[in-house]
Amino acid sequence: MAHVGTSALDVFPLSLGGNTFGWTSDAPESMAVLDAFVAGGGNFVDSADVYSVWKPGNVGGESERILGDWMRTRGNRADVVVATKVSKLSPFTGLSAASISGGAEASLKRLGTDYIDLYYAHADDPATPIAESVAAFNDLVVAGKVRHLGLSNYSGARIREWMAEADAQGVARPVALQPHYNLVFRHEYESALMVTVLEFGLGVVPYYGLASGFLTGKYRSVTDAASDAARSGGVADYLTPEGFGVIAVLDEIAATHNVTVASIALAWLRSRPGVVAPIASARVIEQLPALLASATLELTVAEIALLDAASATFSE
Numbered sequence: 001m002a003h004v005g006t007s008a009l010d011v012f013p014l015s016l017g018g019n020t021f022g023w024t025s026d027a028p029e030s031m032a033v034l035d036a037f038v039a040g041g042g043n044f045v046d047s048a049d050v051y052s053v054w055k056p057g058n059v060g061g062e063s064e065r066i067l068g069d070w071m072r073t074r075g076n077r078a079d080v081v082v083a084t085k086v087s088k089l090s091p092f093t094g095l096s097a098a099s100i101s102g103g104a105e106a107s108l109k110r111l112g113t114d115y116i117d118l119y120y121a122h123a124d125d126p127a128t129p130i131a132e133s134v135a136a137f138n139d140l141v142v143a144g145k146v147r148h149l150g151l152s153n154y155s156g157a158r159i160r161e162w163m164a165e166a167d168a169q170g171v172a173r174p175v176a177l178q179p180h181y182n183l184v185f186r187h188e189y190e191s192a193l194m195v196t197v198l199e200f201g202l203g204v205v206p207y208y209g210l211a212s213g214f215l216t217g218k219y220r221s222v223t224d225a226a227s228d229a230a231r232s233g234g235v236a237d238y239l240t241p242e243g244f245g246v247i248a249v250l251d252e253i254a255a256t257h258n259v260t261v262a263s264i265a266l267a268w269l270r271s272r273p274g275v276v277a278p279i280a281s282a283r284v285i286e287q288l289p290a291l292l293a294s295a296t297l298e299l300t301v302a303e304i305a306l307l308d309a310a311s312a313t314f315s316e
Contacts, residue, residue: 001013002203002276002277003203003276004118004148004175004176004203004205004276004277005175005176005201005202005203005276006173006175006201006203007147007148007175007176007203009081009117009118009147009148009175009203010081011043011044011081011276011277012041012042012043012044012277012295013270013276013277013295014042014044014266014270014277014278014280014291014292014294014295015044015045015046015083015205015277015278015279015280016033016034016037016042016044016045016046016279016280016281016282016291017046017207017279017280017281018030018045018046018047018048018051018063018064018066018067018281019047019048019051019052019063019281020033020052020281020282020283021047021051021052021062021063021066021067022051022052022055022058022062022063022065022066023051023052023054023055023058023062023063024283025283025284027066027069029283029284030066030067030070031066031069031070031073032284032285033282033283033284033285033288034067034070035070035074036285036288037282037288037292038076038079038080040288040289040292041292041295042292042295043079043080043081044080044081044083044277045067045080045081045082045083046083046084046178046205046207046279047063047064047067047082047083047084047085048063048064048084048085048088048089048120048122049061049064049084049085049086049088049089049092049103049106049107049110050085050088050089050122051063051064053089060089060090061089061106061107061110064084064107064110064111065110065111067082067111068110068111068112068113069112071111071112071113072112077113081117081118082111082113082116082117082118083116083117083118083119083120083150083176083205084107084111084116084118084119084120085119085120085121085122085152086099086100086103086104086107086119086120086121086122087099087103087121087122087123087125088122088123089103092106094125094127094128095121095124095125095128095132095133095136096125096128096132096133096136097132097133097135097136097139100121100133100136100137100140101136101139101140104116104119104140104145104146108145114144114145115144115145115146115147116145116146116147117147117148118147118148118149118150118175118176119137119140119146119148119149119150120149120150120151120152120176120178121133121137121149121150121151121152121154122152122153123152123153124153124154124155124158130158130161130162130165131165131169133162134162134165134166134169134171135169135171137149138166138169138171138172141171141172148172148174148175148176149172149173149174149175149176150174150175150176150177150178150205151174151176151177151178152177152178152179152207153178153179153180154177155192155193156192156193156195156196159174159177159193159196159200159202160196162174163200173200174202175201175202175203176202176203176204176205176276177193177197177202177203177204177205177274178204178205178206178207178279179193179204179206179207180206180207180208181204181206181207181208181209181269181272181275182206182208182209182210182211182215182265182269183211183215183246183250183265183268183269183307183311183314184211184214184215184237184238184243184246184311184314185208185211185314186311186314186315187314187315187316189204189206189272190315191315194273194274197273197274198273198274202274203274203276203277204272204274204275204276205275205276205277205278205279206269206275206278206279207279208279209265209266209269209278209279209280210262210265210266210280211234211235211238211265212234212235213234213235214234214235214238214243214247215246215247215250215261215262215265216260216261216262216265216290217247217250217251217260217261217262219235219238219239220244220247221239221244222239242311242313242314245310246307246310246311246314247261248310249306249307249310250264250265250307252306253299253303253306253307256303257297259290259293259294259297260290260293262280262290262291262294263290263291263293263294263297264294264297264299264307265294266278266280266291266294266295267294267297267298267299268299268304268307270294270295271299271304278294280294
């Protein structure tokens with residue numbers, strides 16, 4: 001288990017992504033995945049109010065509803081660390097006090113709980129004064145509706161502004177950051193965020209840990225990606241000699257450990273400074289073992305160096 005930043009949240013070092021719940025996985029499939037995740041030692045689930053409004057017929061909140069129904073039927077709310085987010089689902093868009101308060105109440109109702117363990121500002125809102133957002137999130141903490149706060153998709157400069165305002169108001173600082181970070185998307189975190197993360201002791205919970213499936217080894221050529229039109233758009237930038245070079249090194253190391261490419265990619269991410277628990281999703285339970293294996297897999301210094309070198313072009 002690992003602590004999220006300076007908080008007392010004790011989490012499995014892999015967060016199960018809830019973006020598939022109600023999207024590529026229906027309710028029974030989602031609950032089966034959740035059952036298997038917990039059976040494998042997991043306890044940290046990541047959701048958002050906006051998951052998955054993009055699916056035709058959905059209205060948003062599907063992921064939270066499924067997660068809430070699962071916790072209710074299993075009677076395990078106290079054993080699960082629930083993370084969810086606000087700012088992207090209408091009518092609670094942005095980070096005004098009204099959006100934060102209204103979004104939290106709607107999420108609590110869908111989740112069937114009276115508290116959220118980790119509540120993220122899903123995206124920066126330059127149109128709202130940070131002072132207003134900081135105060136509104138703190139009101140939730142004071143009311144006992146939220147245990148800890150997090151920021152997602154924030155720049156280093158804006159994180160510093162938030163911390164300064166929290167200190168000025170004398171309220172709790174965020175304890176977590178959720179950035180886009182993986183072996184083939186390194187520059188943003190390593191060049192601009194990592195120093196800030198370490199300075200403030202934030203726990204990093206990266207999303208796109210498997211680069212939309214590219215780091216599972218699913219796509220071995222441009223032709224492979226073209227045959228998966230539903231998801232291939234997210235991997236277009238990696239279908240290069242450099243990207244396939246990363247897969248080749250992952251193959252070599254995976255063979256040494258007798259695990260999958262995905263396990264190695266997530267273990268590398270878990271080894272990075274500040275990272276507590278990468279997020280990864282499983283559409284069906286058959287995809288879970290590779291994810292769970294990454295949580296206890298320790299790469300050697302030499303293996304990490306090989307992966308660093310293979311992916312160096314993505315850190316520039």
